[in-house]
Amino acid sequence: MxxxxxxxxxxxxxxxxxxxxxxxxxxxxxxxxxxxxxxxxxxxxxxxxSKEALLTAIVERLQQEENELYESLQREGFGPVEAFVRLFDETKLHPERSPIQIDAEKMISFITLFAVDQEYAARWKRDLDAFFETFQKTSDPAETMIIRYALEGMMMSEHFGVGVPPAELKQAIITRLIERAKHIDTKP
Amino acid sequence: MxxxxxxxxxxxxxxxxxxxxxxxxxxxxxxxxxxxxxxxxxxxxxxxxSKEALLTAIVERLQQEENELYESLQREGFGPVEAFVRLFDETKLHPERSPIQIDAEKMISFITLFAVDQEYAARWKRDLDAFFETFQKTSDPAETMIIRYALEGMMMSEHFGVGVPPAELKQAIITRLIERAKHIDTKP
DNA sequence: TCAAACAAACCGTCTGGTCGGTACAGAAAC
DNA sequence: GTTTCTGTACCGACCAGACGGTTTGTTTGA
CATH class of the missing domain: 1.10.10.60 (Homeodomain-like)
Structure with missing residues (x-):
């Protein structure tokens, strides 16, 4: 090429x-x-x-960028759970920081990608499944999963612009999630 | 009519x-x-x-059914946060219980409804915004929002079928969320 | 010069929406 | 009490535009 x-x-x-x-x-x-x-x-x-090939390529590039950031955070010394929280904090929880305006419809659109391309969705699912299995083997699996779910829910909320809390509260939430993640990572 | x-x-x-x-x-x-x-x-x-009118009607009916269940849970004596958790537990967290098979694509489809119908999305957003504002006035707003986010994230995960934990862990998560909700509801 | 990298007209299908009509129940008129 | 009228509920052929993909032709760089 x-x-x-x-x-x-x-x-x-x-x-x-x-x-x-x-x-x-x-x-x-x-x-x-x-x-x-x-x-x-x-x-x-x-x-x-084909259009499907194009969609696949979009998602593939996106996913690759994400993986690289996660790995770099771990290299900086953050534990797996905390790195996960920080990954979200840096890339998914602050649409207002993004140079590109992101709102409900746009976020939905990205999600819809996976509906359009089933084959890719399956591959993506396998990757994520493997990743989240490691989350079920931390010192507190239930709490770890709650953190994960909360981040995903928060991401949706932020991008949809639905029920978005004021900045201070938002920061308080993130801080608390980081604290808990840290706690989980440091326990045996 | x-x-x-x-x-x-x-x-x-x-x-x-x-x-x-x-x-x-x-x-x-x-x-x-x-x-x-x-x-x-x-x-x-x-x-x-029009097709849009049909989509709007679908969502409207859905939302109405949801509101009725939430209100009935509150009438049963559950506090606002706990009722919220139980609403999710009864209707959104167990796709396998549903008589209709629900998988990733299908859940996405419902979400996409909101992308298709902007006008409705705006109305829906206003309703939810008002609702979640009450969540920011509980005894522990940050914790309340974390519970809310976790439920939304869990719902997505379950319906997408991505990173779904085994049944025991899933139940442990829900139990923990209910406990915390109860705690928030009973504090002043 | 030859293959890679494009351009652009064209095709077939899919789909939302239109439109002219039908069936029928009750009200109005006589 | 029959006829006429009217509004509701519904049918199904048809249309116009959008869109994914094909085909055929052209440029360009090594």
Missing amino acids: SNRSNVTKQKLLDAATTIIMDNGVHQLTLDEVAKTAGVSKGGLLYHYP | SNRSNVTKQKLLDAATTIIMDNGVHQLTLDEVAKTAGVSKGGLLYHYP
């Missing part, structure tokens, strides 16, 4: 991501992606031979 | 719900709904003049 090809592919993924963010998946048409990326539809389909 | 009309409308909502459950929203076509309900497409559009 040449360098030129790679640049175009990244442009296409960026374009698709932008469209999903701004307008939702139901507006993600091949024509629109091609137009936004400054490429013709034929060019798009040359690199991603 | 006559009784006959009402019966047909309910049949249509049932059909639409079934289709979403079984196949996902992207398979929810007017023709399919009409066929499932044993009505013609014209008949469907007579009662719900």
Whole structure:
């Protein structure tokens, strides 16, 4: 794969991501992606031979970025649970920090990706299942899972913009989650 | 509105719900709904003049049923937070109990409803915002919000089928959440 | 010069919505 | 008491646009 090809592919993924963010998946048409990326539809389909292939690529890139951040946090010395909390804190709990406006519809759109691409959803599920199994072997599995669930719920809430608490309360929640995570990580 | 009309409308909502459950929203076509309900497409559009109107009606009915259950739990004497936990426990955390198979795609589909119908999403958001504001005035707002988030996250996890813990752990989590809710409700 | 990297017209299908009609129950008119 | 009228409930053929994907043609860089 040449360098030129790679640049175009990244442009296409960026374009698709932008469209999903701004307008939702139901507006993600091949024509629109091609137009936004400054490429013709034929060019798009040359690199991603179907819409599903494009969606898969989007999610794949997203997941890879996430994994890298998690591993880097662990290398910084955070325990597995605390690293998980901090991963969310840095990337998923503050949509207002993001340069791109993210609201309910956009978050839903990303979730919907998985509905569209069943094959990928299955792979994604297997990965996550394996990951969360380690969460059931900490010093306090129930508490660990509650932290995990809370983070996921909070992420949804923030991105949907539904029942979002004031900033101080939000910070208090995160702080408390970090404390508990730390506690779990340090116990035997 | 006559009784006959009402019966047909309910049949249509049932059909639409079934289709979403079984196949996902992207398979929810007017023709399919009409066929499932044993009505013609014209008949469907007579009662719900657009697809959006149909989706709105689905969500509206869903929300109403939920409100009624929550209020009945409170009448049974459970505090607001505990009633909230039990609401989830009874209706949202055990997809395997449901007579209808619910998996990732199906849950996503329901969520996607809100993406499709922006107008309704706004109304829904306002209602929930008001509700969760009361959650920020309990004896321990941070803890209350963590419980809420955990329930929402757990619901997602269960319906997506991602990282689902074994039954005992699941029960332990719910038990712990109820205990904490009870504690919050009984403190001043 | 040859293959990779695009462009753009074109096709078939799917689907939301329209529209002209039908059936029928009751009210109105006579 | 029959006829006419009217509104509700429903049918199903049809249309127009959107969209994924194909095909065929063109450019470009090594």
